[in-house]
Amino acid sequence: MKRIHSFIALLFISFFTHAQNTKPFVIPELREWKGSAGNFTISPKTIIVADASAKKVAQQFAADYKTMFRKTLQVKLGKEMKGGIYFTIDPAVLKEKGGEAYQVEIGEGVKVSANSAKGLYWATRTLLQMAEQSASFPKGKITDYPEYPLRGFMLDAGRKYFSMDFLKATVRLMSYYKMNTFQVHLNDNGFHKYHDFDWNKTQAAFRLESATYPGLAAKDGHYKKAEFRQLQLDALKQGVAIVPEIDAPAHTLAFAHYMPELGSGKYGMDHLDLFNPQTYTFMDGLFKEYLQGPDPVFVNEYVHIGTDEYSNKDSVVVEKFREFTDRYIRYVESFGKKAAVWGALTHARGKTPVKVKDVLMYCWYNGYAEPRDMISKGYDVVSVPDGFLYIVPAAGYYYDYLNIKSLYENWTPAVIGKEVFDEKHPQIRGGMFAVWNDHPGNGISYQDVYHRMFPAMQTLAVKMWVGKNTTVDFKGFNNQRTALSEAPGLNLLGRPAKAAKGVVFELKNPVQGRPLAQSLTDIGYNYRVHFDVMANDNPKGTLLFSSDHSKFYLSDPREGRLGFSRDGYDYRFNYTLPQGVKQHLTIEGTNEYTALFVNGKSVDSLKIITHPDDVKRKDKRQWVQTLVFPLKTAGKFTGTLHNLKVEFL
Structure with missing residues (x-):
């Protein structure tokens, strides 16, 4: 019994x-x-x-x-x-x-x-x-409930312009994964070594409309004040606070391009001259424009004032830098805001006092700001260690893609460089990862940037929300995360539903001049697009396929070859379609190349190569030739296009 x-x-x-x-x-x-x-x-x-x-x-x-x-x-x-x-x-x-x-x-x-x-x-x-x-x-x-109150991402829009639609998409992505702080880096410049060491030729941009300084906003793309303000208000409804950043007194070549007397002859034109009274008049006017009034352009609690990577060659300039930092912390506060700063006070060690209370310091490199010292001084800090959390696309240093396995298994905001603090340290507000576009003009597209952001966003959302308290191992997490979408109605990656691999769709009949599969307007990495085409005489600029993000040409506008354009960049294959001859074409695309096959044979592959402008330079950028393939509409042209098949690999 x-x-x-x-x-x-x-x-x-x-x-x-x-x-x-x-x-x-x-x-x-x-x-x-x-x-x-x-x-x-x-x-x-x-x-x-x-x-x-x-x-x-x-x-x-x-x-x-x-x-x-x-x-x-x-x-x-x-x-x-x-x-x-x-x-x-x-x-x-x-x-x-x-x-x-x-x-x-x-x-x-x-x-x-x-x-x-x-x-x-x-x-x-x-x-x-x-x-x-x-x-x-x-x-x-x-x-x-979250382990850390601040869970963020920073986008460098100074060196690369991102449309307002992209900023809105980033907010939606962040919101879906409970990431609550989006910092927009509004001004910066490229490295003048890629521009013949000529400051006048070096890329620089300020991305926000200014009535105080007409013409300051970059001509290759900037945001209207009203739309930037509305972006912040809409983001708040999705749980995301936007932190605008005006970076000074370094990274300020855009200001020197506008008013040359602001640039430092001693430390470089991308440094403000801290000994010139006009510098302070200019910066006061700039901040005031976005902070004054009952409905200021900058909506939220924090404004980031930059303060990174200024020269510390002599003690006099160090003290002046510290004075500048303290001045603009207090100036921002005079409008009812709080200031965020890049950690620089170890690099700029000196006697001039810099305000501590209510200031949020981003600890990005311990040599610039030793986090234990900053915490002991009383600063609340954000963990942004560059050796773990910096993406610089196609640059060859820092990360092209973050090491999400290592981050998932080892990192929390309590890890700042080599320093490891107690979890939930009361002065560590949280963490943030960043995309820096150090190499303007390198061919990287905003969809390429987004491709790098997405796995990092998913991974770091976990680590900032739960800290060390994960119960799913990395393998399980990595296998399951790709089944989740970016956000409701958002698919910048161009993934089929559930990221299912295989044939996405096929259209046997002629497709030119009409919409295609409306549920998928682009196919993202890794893909193959096959089709039969017979072209008669068509002018340059004739399209085969297009979407809101890119165009694929039967005859590109410049040379009449097969090619594509996206994000302000133009590319062409070493191939021109013969007239009146049926050809079977396959386009294969990954995050590293875009390849063309004709009748089953490899014809050309546009890879990541040395930038054409840098071939003879000692310092070289890369040139990225990728394409998220457009599938929203088939173009009108003289000829036929049959047997369209799209595969997700």
């Missing part, structure tokens, strides 16, 4: 154990999960119910759900109901965990609660990611 009872007990324990749902995979990983048995499935009859305070978040969830799954869920105000999804803001929910905390209880219905709209919004990102992976939610209870 004892054996029978033992057997029944073991059977019960086994059944009970297996009945408990395992923790859902989302990014960032959930902090706490208590599984129960069974599933909740969203059906066409499922109703979203919200209390008045949660209405906007519930409506946004319904809109995003429709965008992602093409299913409409009714939203109404009311109380929790059986079988529904209920949203509520309750100040008492997880109050001790901060304003980004939330709770999701999944049973016969779903109850989503938080102590703030932001926490409730983060809960919707979790639910959408779960819905991407399964039509049914495992029953259980989620309790989620």
